[in-house]
Amino acid sequence: MAWNITGGRVLRGGALGGGDVALAQGRIADGAAAARRFDATGLLVMPGIVDIHGDAHERALQPRPNVDFPAGFALRDAAAQCLAAGITTAYLGVTLSWEPGLRSLPAFLATLDALKSPPPGPELRVHLRFEADNFAAEADALAAIAAGQVHLLGFNDHTPSIVKKLKNPKELGKYAGRAGVTEAELMALADAAMSRRADVPAMRQRMAGAAQAAGIPMLSHDDATLADRALFRALGASICEFPMAEPVAEDARAAGEAVVMGAPNVVRGGSHLGWASAAPLAERGLVTVLASDYHWPALLAAPFRMAARGVLDLAAAWALVSSNPADALGLADRGRIAEGLRGDIAVVTPEGALAACFAQGELAWIGPGFGTRLH
Template sequence: MPDTPHILRNARIVLPDAVIHGWLRIEDGVIAGFSEGDAPAGNSLDLRGDLLIPGLVELHTDHLESHYAPRPKVRWHPLGAVLAYDAQIAASGITTVFDSLRAGTDIDGGGLGSELLALTEAIDEARRGDLLRAEHRTHLRCEIPSPDVVEVVQDYAARFPVDLISLMDHTPGQRQFRDVEKYFTYARRSGKSLEEIKALTELRMTTGAERAERNRPQLVEIVRRRSIPLASHDDTTAGDVEQSAAEGATVAEFPTTVEAAARSRAGGITVMMGAPNLIRGGSHSGNVAAEELAREGLLDILSSDYVPASLLMAAFQLPARVPGISLPQAVATVTANPAAATRLHDRGRIAAGLRADLARVQLGGTAEMPVPVVRQVWREGRRIV
């Protein structure tokens, strides 16, 4: 990291409660100070009036899978996939990313659950070689009806750090896929025939509940024993939320109904929704729209989910879509709020003494539909884009 001070001047700086036009100083990888007006003398970079925001914090992206498995039955070089994914993450303004890696194999042996270690070892290799732009942390997506999920998580947690665990149940007929026809459409991406998908769907529906009931408490015990932040996933009913709260969940990932989001918030659980949902104007699965939750005051965090660039775009479109939400509040949904939810109190805000994780953003598009362009990104004061 640089030892000499560096000043970013002529910037519109997005603070937690205001936007100021001024300068910011970086020293030894942290924010040493900032103010309105002209910058003090010293080595400086003119941002030409562009916005300067905290580096984004992404809690749930499974986009690495798109690089590693770009086509059905195709596997790319693991390290090459990690580096391409990391470059796209950084170019999206994300300086801290929780790589959402699936734990547990599918009932038919498909999916990427069996390749969890290959991807983790590739990330670890890139980290040891100082090849990564963003800071990578691990989010284990635990598919609780999986036949081997408990054993996989136990083995993984004994060998690697785990920074977030989510409990997922994609059994057709409930939660995200209450509409089974929607599940059929989603499952066709696997390349299987409709007849094969229907047969597997019936098998999942008959075995999923029993496995989930057995596996869930064992996974919760692992979380508690290791003090890992816990996220629920696709909570739909009041009962779902009550169970998540009793298990100690602090983040509700993609609740599918207003009721589930409201009950989560009332129980002190932070509500996270997908940025693609906001940009597209609704859920691809037919569930509650992120914009609706934002209008109800029930949206705390945005996640890019499957499109990294959507994270910043959604943050800048949120004030245009929902009157009453300011730009600092919208930016907090992709910076300060996800950082706080995962106990990362050294980042996510522009404040003296915090990490100099920053993104320079220029705006394109229109006032009604802004399209942010990432021009430069710094992590701990070092430029990565």
């Protein structure tokens, strides 16, 4: 079906201005004859949001410890939530860890299998967050990368911090509950994972080689030092995600690399872990991409919070969730409103509420009270 979105202020070429947007055959067109019309008068017509890292789908897979739902069912829920947040391309942060349960190899494979018949709406892609000590899953991860089932490789290294946290009985209970094992079993698994630390660099090299052969981007996660960034840069990871120190972000930007921080950090006014505040770093050009991280709605709200601070205008702030992540991921066909690109559009009120979402040229979600604008 063809659509004309008329009367709104459209984000094109880095600025908001009057105009219409036509969608036909899944793309942005120069006009759409015999089209249905969405009246966007008084609204903002923005490129659909591109989420480089969102793991809120885990709550659809496991809303409570030891309460699991099938991956296909959970991903339908995840897709609907993404659309309601204006997200038209979602890189699901799928953690592949040595932990049983939610982040295990069977859960990873089930997600890949469910994505063979993806739910309608947003394009769901896989951001494989591979834990450094997960030697048992290496072969399956390499096979998934080679088969084109992984679209972004992230290098995670949470095992040392997990082992430290497990000394706290409360944390031990939380991790054991998520994994569905006893506390003693989880401690034994963590100790076994730590026992092969010397072999981690070689496996990282193999993973990086597979990603390069498949032509997918790579990112490093939670870089604490300049040495960390240098290590992952040498592996080919051109995206620095959630740097733990400002000099790390400065170093990545000096090298022309994308730097990712969480949209919840912007919306809440700071990191829930006490790390750097994303908004001022973005205003200085040190953060170039915002990700939903653990909360999809924050990605829609963050550009408006940024604009309200008075340093970046809304067009520049919206680039943090649209064109910049698309560029970092090598997605030349989305993230902007221009003829020939994917028909991914978020229609938003000036206050930041989503009125409608178009995915691949089709109306995929409409907010309460906006149905009267369809003609």
